Amino acid sequence: MGASPVYMTTACVAMASVSTANTNRDGTGALVTPTWVGSGGAGAPVTDWQLKRIKITQTSDLADCVLTIFTHDGSTTRFLDDYDMNNPNAGSATVTGVIAEVPYVEHLFPTGIDLRFAITASPTSGVCIVHAFCERA
Numbered sequence: 001m002g003a004s005p006v007y008m009t010t011a012c013v014a015m016a017s018v019s020t021a022n023t024n025r026d027g028t029g030a031l032v033t034p035t036w037v038g039s040g041g042a043g044a045p046v047t048d049w050q051l052k053r054i055k056i057t058q059t060s061d062l063a064d065c066v067l068t069i070f071t072h073d074g075s076t077t078r079f080l081d082d083y084d085m086n087n088p089n090a091g092s093a094t095v096t097g098v099i100a101e102v103p104y105v106e107h108l109f110p111t112g113i114d115l116r117f118a119i120t121a122s123p124t125s126g127v128c129i130v131h132a133f134c135e136r137a
Contacts, residue, residue, distance in 0.1 A: 012038040012045055014115050014132040018067070022118035027070055027077030031116040034132065044114035049136040051107040051115075056083060056100040060126025062119075063087065067128060070116040071109065077116055085119075085128075 014034035022029035036044060056067055064087040069080045083102050117130050 010038060010136050012036060012049065012134045012136050014130075014134065016117045016130045017127045018117050018119050018130060019123055019127040020118075021065075021120060021122040022068070023120045024118075025068060025079045025082075027072075027079065027116075029118065031070060031072075031077065031118050032130075033072075034115055034117065034130070038136075044112060045134065045136040046111060047137040048108065048110050049113075049134050051104045051109065052133045052135060053104060054083070054102045055131045055133070056085065056102070057129045057131075058097040058123070058126055059129065060097070061124040062098075062126070062128055063121050063124045065119045065121040065123070065128070067130065068118045068120065070118070072114045072116050074112055074114075080115075 014036050016032045016034040018032045020030040022031065054069065062085055066082050066084050068082045070077050071080050083100060085098070085100065115132055119128050
């Protein structure tokens with residue numbers, strides 16, 4: 001252990017609305033760059049950061065799809081994970097849409113690594129809303 005350990009101390013959230021189909025898992029095609037809040041800047045966190053969990057919701061009817069999650073270092077995009085949304089109930093004014101939360105343990109990233117998101121099928125209606133909850137050093 002180093003003389004001055006670094007602890008994650010500040011919350012940050014990456015938010016994205018995803019609606020264009022992209023079945024590629026090689027980092028090409030339509031990928032959505034999230035908007036970061038509390039990251040210390042306009043893009044990815046300006047310090048090392050830890051991915052804690054991802055929350056996936058919908059505004060209407062997602063159809064049968066998979067959310068794919070990528071990392072991006074400024075030049076190269078790499079597949080990180082995916083989550084099968086199956087064929088969730090359509091959300092409406094009287095019916096709650098499906099909400100999925102995916103926990104992550106020890107997913108630590110250095111400064112400059114950003115996230116990208118895609119879904120494998122275009123929603124029947126509405127969009128897929130993604131929130132990535134993180135902590136930064």
